[in-house]
Amino acid sequence: MEGFINYLPEGCLYEVIRRTSPDTAHNFSLTSTSCRSMADSDFLWKNFLPSDYATILSRTVDPVVFNSKKDLFFQLSNRHVLINGGKMSFGLDRGNGAKCYMLSTSMLDIDFADAPHFYWRRISVDNSRFSEVMEPMFHCQLGIRGKIDCKALSPKTKYAAYLVYKLTEILDGQYYRHPIGQIKQRTFVTVGKNITKNTVYLEPDYGKYVSKIFNEWKIAYENPEFDIMGTISAKERADGWMEVELGEFYLEKDEDGEVQIKLKENDAQGLKSGIVIQGIDIRPKY
Numbered sequence: 001m002e003g004f005i006n007y008l009p010e011g012c013l014y015e016v017i018r019r020t021s022p023d024t025a026h027n028f029s030l031t032s033t034s035c036r037s038m039a040d041s042d043f044l045w046k047n048f049l050p051s052d053y054a055t056i057l058s059r060t061v062d063p064v065v066f067n068s069k070k071d072l073f074f075q076l077s078n079r080h081v082l083i084n085g086g087k088m089s090f091g092l093d094r095g096n097g098a099k100c101y102m103l104s105t106s107m108l109d110i111d112f113a114d115a116p117h118f119y120w121r122r123i124s125v126d127n128s129r130f131s132e133v134m135e136p137m138f139h140c141q142l143g144i145r146g147k148i149d150c151k152a153l154s155p156k157t158k159y160a161a162y163l164v165y166k167l168t169e170i171l172d173g174q175y176y177r178h179p180i181g182q183i184k185q186r187t188f189v190t191v192g193k194n195i196t197k198n199t200v201y202l203e204p205d206y207g208k209y210v211s212k213i214f215n216e217w218k219i220a221y222e223n224p225e226f227d228i229m230g231t232i233s234a235k236e237r238a239d240g241w242m243e244v245e246l247g248e249f250y251l252e253k254d255e256d257g258e259v260q261i262k263l264k265e266n267d268a269q270g271l272k273s274g275i276v277i278q279g280i281d282i283r284p285k286y
Helices: 010-018 022-031 033-039 053-057 069-078 206-213 217-222
Strands: 081-083 088-092 099-104 120-123 133-136 143-149 157-167 170-172 175-177 185-191 194-204 231-236 242-251 258-265 275-284
Touching: 010 022, 010 033, 022 033, 022 069, 069 088, 099 143, 143 275, 157 194, 157 258, 194 242, 242 258
Parallel strands: 185 242, 194 231
Antiparallel strands: 081 088, 088 099, 099 275, 120 133, 133 275, 143 258, 157 242, 157 275, 170 175, 185 194, 185 258, 231 242
């Protein structure tokens, strides 16, 4: 491979590498000494950074120190940074360089969050990106809404929005359970006239457990993201939190308007506490 690359003009080599993925560009620098300089150059890696990266970095809570654009890319793809006074986090997708965000609870509209009877409280927990998360204190229906400007995201990218949370066991009779995790929730993700609607359970694999009751494991296995009723199952994240997909959407180039995200309790049984909400994660979906 290196022998073939040696015959390529530098301009041609640049055009080849910039049309690949960030990981492929990085691998070029590891496998070919002749193209290492090009594969590590700021001239190349500016193509994998968003055009407004300098503006975004000006909004970070703590300064981001980097030695090169390649170094900056891998910092942002390995770990989110806090922006907008700590109300959001920002990062880059390692696969394609698309922008990723998480909206903290301070940017979400949560039913009864500001009610005078203090249905919710803000607390600090370990392993959260944000200084505060939210936990319900009393019975109320779960309703969460969030939004983000389309232009803040990367064009021509398929995204999905995820609720990030933890379930806490509460005593229900003689047993500790996650009652809120077993209540159906309806979700809506709207971009312009396009609406994605889903039904989700907050308890991981609870939809598949329901499927087992009806002896329909085969259908659940063939489409592991859904159970037989088309319900999306939550899953555990690598960071110890849980997440459930609220819906997916695709952004065309220079799309105006907002992405509106909504979760609403479907069964109207009332929130029985047992949940801690960190925020809504918005990232590319493959």
